Amino acid sequence: MKSLKAIMAFVMVLGVFLLAACGQEKTSTSKEESSSKGSDEKITLNLWHFDPGKREEVYFKAIERFEKEHPNVTVKPLLIPNDKYKQRLVVAMAGKNAPDVFASWGGGYLQEFADSDKLVDLTDKDIDYSRFVDVALENSKFGDKVYGLPLGISTYQFYYNKEIFEKNGIEVPKTYNELLESIDVLKKAGLYPIALANQPQWPGAFYLMYLADRIGGEDVFKSAYNREGGSFADSTYVKAGEMIQDLVDREAFNPGFNGLPYDAGAARQMIYTGKAAMMLMTSGFVNNVRDEFPEFEKKMGVFQFPALEDGKGDSTNISAGISPVWSISKSSKQQELSVELINELTSVETGTAYADMSGTPVAIKGVEPKDEYVKTFTEWINAANSIQFPYDQTLAPELAQLHKETTFKLFGKTMTPKEAAEAMEKKAAELEKK
Amino acid sequence: MKAAAEVNSMNLLDINTVKRKEKSKQKLVILSFMFMALFVYTLFILYPIISTFIYSFYDWNGIETNRAFVGFANYSELFSDPTFWQSLTNNFYLVGVSVFVQIPLGLMMALVLNSNIKGQKLLNVIFFLPYLMSTVAVGLLWVFMFDPTNGPINKTLNSFGIESVTWLAGSPSALIAILIVMAWQFAPFYMILFKAALVGIPEELYEAAGMDGANDIQKFFYVTLPSLIPILISSSVLAIVGSLKTFDLFYVMSGSGAGTSTAILGTFMYEETFVNFRMGYGSTIAAMMFIIALICVVIIQVIDSIQKRKRGLS
Numbered sequence: 001m002k003s004l005k006a007i008m009a010f011v012m013v014l015g016v017f018l019l020a021a022c023g024q025e026k027t028s029t030s031k032e033e034s035s036s037k038g039s040d041e042k043i044t045l046n047l048w049h050f051d052p053g054k055r056e057e058v059y060f061k062a063i064e065r066f067e068k069e070h071p072n073v074t075v076k077p078l079l080i081p082n083d084k085y086k087q088r089l090v091v092a093m094a095g096k097n098a099p100d101v102f103a104s105w106g107g108g109y110l111q112e113f114a115d116s117d118k119l120v121d122l123t124d125k126d127i128d129y130s131r132f133v134d135v136a137l138e139n140s141k142f143g144d145k146v147y148g149l150p151l152g153i154s155t156y157q158f159y160y161n162k163e164i165f166e167k168n169g170i171e172v173p174k175t176y177n178e179l180l181e182s183i184d185v186l187k188k189a190g191l192y193p194i195a196l197a198n199q200p201q202w203p204g205a206f207y208l209m210y211l212a213d214r215i216g217g218e219d220v221f222k223s224a225y226n227r228e229g230g231s232f233a234d235s236t237y238v239k240a241g242e243m244i245q246d247l248v249d250r251e252a253f254n255p256g257f258n259g260l261p262y263d264a265g266a267a268r269q270m271i272y273t274g275k276a277a278m279m280l281m282t283s284g285f286v287n288n289v290r291d292e293f294p295e296f297e298k299k300m301g302v303f304q305f306p307a308l309e310d311g312k313g314d315s316t317n318i319s320a321g322i323s324p325v326w327s328i329s330k331s332s333k334q335q336e337l338s339v340e341l342i343n344e345l346t347s348v349e350t351g352t353a354y355a356d357m358s359g360t361p362v363a364i365k366g367v368e369p370k371d372e373y374v375k376t377f378t379e380w381i382n383a384a385n386s387i388q389f390p391y392d393q394t395l396a397p398e399l400a401q402l403h404k405e406t407t408f409k410l411f412g413k414t415m416t417p418k419e420a421a422e423a424m425e426k427k428a429a430e431l432e433k434k
Numbered sequence: 435m436k437a438a439a440e441v442n443s444m445n446l447l448d449i450n451t452v453k454r455k456e457k458s459k460q461k462l463v464i465l466s467f468m469f470m471a472l473f474v475y476t477l478f479i480l481y482p483i484i485s486t487f488i489y490s491f492y493d494w495n496g497i498e499t500n501r502a503f504v505g506f507a508n509y510s511e512l513f514s515d516p517t518f519w520q521s522l523t524n525n526f527y528l529v530g531v532s533v534f535v536q537i538p539l540g541l542m543m544a545l546v547l548n549s550n551i552k553g554q555k556l557l558n559v560i561f562f563l564p565y566l567m568s569t570v571a572v573g574l575l576w577v578f579m580f581d582p583t584n585g586p587i588n589k590t591l592n593s594f595g596i597e598s599v600t601w602l603a604g605s606p607s608a609l610i611a612i613l614i615v616m617a618w619q620f621a622p623f624y625m626i627l628f629k630a631a632l633v634g635i636p637e638e639l640y641e642a643a644g645m646d647g648a649n650d651i652q653k654f655f656y657v658t659l660p661s662l663i664p665i666l667i668s669s670s671v672l673a674i675v676g677s678l679k680t681f682d683l684f685y686v687m688s689g690s691g692a693g694t695s696t697a698i699l700g701t702f703m704y705e706e707t708f709v710n711f712r713m714g715y716g717s718t719i720a721a722m723m724f725i726i727a728l729i730c731v732v733i734i735q736v737i738d739s740i741q742k743r744k745r746g747l748s
Contacts, residue, residue, distance in 0.1 A: 086709065090707075090713075094496050113497060116497045116498040192583075199689050256582025256600030256603040257603065259580070259600060259604075260577075261577060261689070264574060266577075275583075397710045401705065
């Protein structure tokens, strides 16, 4: 029996080494095959994205147009839901099964791939860069090199229930003090002034981002992020944290907000049923309303995050996230074709369809939105003195995670504003050294 | 006579070598049957475990082709990381609940089903249902149950005059809420194990105990429970390993927020690996989870064998 065990062990160990060897060999050989262009050879391009519903339909249409121009090419789109997307992409990019074209949010997440030399540098490819809104392109530009083409710009603003506002004699708040006053009035009327589902941590982070922008202006973040003398422990961030906790103390939000997942819909339900009056949310909410509770659209209004009377920030400043950003992985054997594909995915035609069907403005010039909300959002973007991209997409992943965590704890009052700001600065300094 | 004996021993030797040959042939046959299984086992179990340990010695973001060997640096960082200790503590609460709530609950349900209670079949289905549902669905369902404003649980509390609890938002309450769901979902699994074991206890033992004048409680403690010890031990092993590895329910019900009060090793590992791009550090967490689970299982097995020796079973 003993020798049987020994043989078994030997086989298993051998197997492990064989597998390990296989894995390494693959990485070294397959690079040599290069692109074959213009032939009749059947070619398949893989495309990964994370947008279901209307947005996916827009991509399908763009793919159809692309395939008509290239009859020998088939594009295989794959939709992976948000949560799993990051995980699948990391694993795929590490191996040899990376998709040719994939969507992301740009920022620090995409930069990880760029720094690891996994992306095609798009700077000198056959792309007409003049069609993009400049700021939006910044989100996928690292060290003067472009690694992704933006399509949508999702702005963050307050949605409110016009009926409730009218009933309680509230005007749309222009200043932060007016917002606080309306919160008190709504509270007295037995409503939840603001709906918040903060379990995923990003909805709450919007408040910190906007408040910091209104208190100290856009340069506070920029100089802290670029490590140009700025600091995440700046008094602006401490003040923003205090103001968040002030909102919590005023009971501006529904109870138990830190335990509510956003996607499951509890916060949206409160808005639809008139239990809550306002919500700070992305442009995507317009889409949610049309899908989930179209009757609400009649009552729905939007307003920008109010100005702060004694703040340094420009009140036209807006926060917005760029998504999707289309990039090409370096392991793709069809890089030229992939460039043409992402050109189609960010064409004026695709942009127009995206703006009209998804309720979200686009990063492409020359698109005339028909949708009323998109028109408003686009006006805000055009009038904005600066656009702040969400911290959790801009910062390096580790710092982004800490930012969400500390803000979550500010809302839960398990951390003081000072502690949160200092923890951020400590991590930022630590990462800078690396 | 002498000659005959010699022939005999020659024959014996011969038989021995033949036997040995046959044995080695047998081994080959056994191996050839096992090869596929061994191959699959190597590919899907051994290889990942070993690569996890290898990755744990590297500083690697998971996508780069070059990775830097850092020796035990990841391990020393892990041991000084407060999130690790908090996650580990939470995992041990989880182990506690699994062993001391889920298993007794499962045993109780099995006993109920084993008695001649009315509506036994219906109860069987009702008890077993939670285990049949997918964990993501269970998680979402309970998120609605625990809803702070409209949730049935808070509504029930209110009707008894108790104030609403913000279950999933509070610091100990979120963990407690998830542990309740955990027990609810997995107790039926142990119920099935115990049910099968209860059927296997011979009726004669109960009859004999009855003749000796044992009442029902004594029968339980002196007949049923001792007969169930092997199952109790294997259930404990399953419960401990399962609760150290768990991930999905916590991920659905509380998000992946490490450093928050509901962080466990599974979510901590996920976050470091796939959100923070630290494959090396994530692998270190995975390796520690493996080692901790292994230690726990070894301890249980040792206790088990000591117990058996004491009772003279081996």
